[in-house]
Amino acid sequence: MLLLRLLWQVPIGLIILVIILFSMSGYAISFNSRRTKDVAYVPATSPDFNAERHLLDIYTPRSKSATARPVVVFIHGGAWNSGSKNIYFIIGRRLAKQGVVAVVINYRLAPAVEVPAMADDCARAVLWTSQHIAEYGGDPNRIFVMGHSAGGGLAALVATDDQLFAKFGSAKNPIKGAILDDPGGLDMFDYLSKMQYPGDDSYLVPFGKKPDVWHAVSPIYYLRTDSPPVLMYAGEKTYPGIASSTRRFNERLQALGIKHEFTVLSGKEHIPMVTQLFWKNNIIYRDLLKFVGAKS
Template structure:
């Protein structure tokens, strides 16, 4: 009876610790779970570099050990309402795509007061510029760069891809970015109606010019926008509005809506064991391969 009671106490304590960890740092927990329960692979972080004076201004380069370059590159930015988040906790996203033949760079940007508009866009563009200038040293192709992000990170990549001045100022050629993947991103949220958007944009007087939906253009990189229909934090109308604006302008925009998905569903689908539903991951990989013109390796036939 004493042993059984001790086991119950340990289970309760473990559950309580997991619950607290999920509340305080859910993406770090998600990364840990993915690393533990996912299949072993050779994907590893091979480099870290600073892109500015702030500790959050950095890039983390991941690649699989046996892949041969030059490989297309996915630069992925975390969410967190422009107030919190750390690229270090998104290793699950790097493992998800690096094992498919991509170099994956996790990018960081200034947060909170230091990251108010347009600082997060300057930092996003600086990270892309670092990739364009340096990724050949790690087996990447600087002319086949993709941008991706979740939530606030999806806003960042959509805005810098659609409004040309950010990448132009950073010295990134217009043709280097081959496509953009936005997961549950806010693209049409002016006038500001939340504490996070008011703090990040309204407090510095940003207006309609800060909205990706207002920069739709025919020659923008193709977009893939993924959104959960049950997302109450960032409404799915954001992805619908941006896709419609880009298409009306003559550009390319694909969408994937998850009928039962909430705000985190598109991101969760990249990590084990939630990868068992391959809908999101397969669609993103297909988009990347199509726009990068990456062929699927031919598997040797067994007799």
Template sequence: MAGLFRQGFGAMLGSLWLLALLALLALCACSPVQVLNALTPDSSYSKTAGIAYGDDSRQKLDVYVPRTALPDAPVVVFFYGGSWNSGSRSDYAFVGEALASKGIVAVVADYRLYPQVRYPLFLQDGARAVAWVRTHIVEFSGNPQNLYLMGHSSGAYNAAMLALDGEWLAAVGLAPTDLRGWIGLAGPYDFLPIKNPAVRPVFFWPDSPPQSQPINHVSRGAPPALLIAAREDDLVNPARNTGGLADKLRAAGVPAQDLYYARPNHITLVASLSRPLRRLAPVLDQVVGFVRHTPTQ
């Protein structure tokens, strides 16, 4: 994940404040995400880390509660990206802080990765994490009836599958209708045939099942969606994935908004949630607006 962040930051040039940050990253022995987290204040939240939602060491989550949390605060469960083969919840403290600073209870969940598991077992993990949140988040001032999923890249895929394919939540006694909505950042929703060699074994290429694609699970009863992408994303085609899914959702009568930003790339889109990089794009403002004013069907 650190390598992907370096590529993303390296592609973002052209302003003094970003150049200064890049210089800091170049001088620091830490990874870019460690720098972002080091520049992220912890005064806006209280954190409970390493809560188990299953027996595996990867089945854990962190909860970020706003310091001034109101009763029945909205809840966002965030799944990070990393091509289903890398990532850690500890890398995304800046996401937890961003949401908590706006009065949202944030949950950042780990899930099992390849080669330990392949599709669809990481979706089972996501569903179990959501079930834990529905049962326990009231203990953290969150409202389980005001629950959203959110993800970046492969994490956006996970969120999409949980929101669109009822099989995964049904296995834990829930349904997509238990979600108020979901948010996808640069998500792959329609990516067969698979071009990325690192992703191919995750989905049993060349026999990747069509049912693994979120776009094939759109139905009229799906929860509302906010889909955001980098206009010049060279890793996940934004027109095919974000645009294609948004169009299909709207055609089915599901409220769906798709937004595209010119300055971020695939990686820095999620990094724009952090305080140092929010000038890249108003992603946080759009997420908060969606949570506060979710459209209805």
């Protein structure tokens, strides 16, 4: 199906257009938050340091709080080969305005690296956050990950694969929960093993050609009874691959008794699932604020 070939690729321009249209809204909400931009989460002395992709932005509420605030690390989408934290500044602002310390990250992209390295980057960003977010008023014991599309798959992966943190010297996974917005890549082993649709071979660039790697970066295989809770959303009119994998992911969450909620949003296509986050009163924010225990 041609739609699957276009998955996560064409809509980046549409997202940028919507952001431009809502720039005035972004300026308005900026008065309620502070942005600390382009913080390196990988040491510049590291052999693989990338001066553009190993950066994150931190959004903090301007209002005072007697207690440390919950933290949401947002991972952008873009088919594992495009996207930038700079596109999603409104999400950072919206979260901060509603009492959350938001961390919006970059990570390396294909074809420069494959998905395992992207997952490493996301884990390193979360680790940096756990070590430094108290300096920005965030609670290192309440770190949640969030992502849309390819970023949703990466968020699910870092939330469930503890070995991603062990390889960087962390005794435990610091993530307390995941918010998955129309996530892609939940089971790329199944998807790439079938190769059902024209253009599926394009995903061999970010995922490589080895089935064991496809399996190793598919979050569905890491779910266990003690996995952190999940909020997951899918658009009623999203791409068939996402519709199928989110249903199966939900079934696995149910079978293991993992605390979760799965909501299919009526009439929503893939891109509106993220552009709705430019407005503060959507269902995802309402659920998220309760999920993380935010107080404005």
